Amino acid sequence: MLINTSPATLSAAVSKLAGERRDLPVTIRADARSTHQSVVTAMDVLGRLGFKAISIATVNDQSNSAAAQ
Numbered sequence: 001m002l003i004n005t006s007p008a009t010l011s012a013a014v015s016k017l018a019g020e021r022r023d024l025p026v027t028i029r030a031d032a033r034s035t036h037q038s039v040v041t042a043m044d045v046l047g048r049l050g051f052k053a054i055s056i057a058t059v060n061d062q063s064n065s066a067a068a069q
Helices: 007-018 036-049 062-068
Strands: 026-030 054-058
Touching: 007 036, 026 036, 036 054
Parallel strands: 026 054
Antiparallel strands: none
């Protein structure tokens, strides 16, 4: 669910979900439609919140291209 692109909104949402647990691993999933800046912003927000185990996973969304044919 995308609410908006504000780093403050992301920070508030992650803080609410994780509480004080900064030892949780976080995976950022991005597909071809994701901008590089969006991924960098998410990593920056997570780092500023104190998360150390941050990984990125790419998503090959072939269902959209198959539906368009």
